[in-house]
Amino acid sequence: MADYKRAEEAFAAARRLDAASADGMSTYSTVLWHVKKEATLAGLAHMLVEANPQSAETWCVVGNCFALQNEHEKAIKFFERVRYVTCCN
Numbered sequence: 001m002a003d004y005k006r007a008e009e010a011f012a013a014a015r016r017l018d019a020a021s022a023d024g025m026s027t028y029s030t031v032l033w034h035v036k037k038e039a040t041l042a043g044l045a046h047m048l049v050e051a052n053p054q055s056a057e058t059w060c061v062v063g064n065c066f067a068l069q070n071e072h073e074k075a076i077k078f079f080e081r082v083r084y085v086t087c088c089n
Contacts, residue, residue: 004031041064044065059085
């Protein structure tokens with residue numbers, strides 16, 4: 001309930017256990033967006049694009065990354081890709 005610091009710590013611990021998993025990473029990226037962890041979010045986005053390019057989770061993370069960088073038009077394009085990947089795969 002908006003305890004973003006604690007959520008960030010929990011997700012970071014989960015990533016140490018399974019760094020390649022995309023499960024739950026859209027939520028983690030939203031937490032990183034809230035705490036303004038631009039470098040961590042960018043690293044997460046880069047890793048997921050390489051590991052899971054067909055995952056809706058990946059594109060949500062990328063969208064959050066661009067949103068944090070105030071590149072809202074690019075963010076919207078990636079959020080639209082989430083919808084396409086979800087409905088068409």
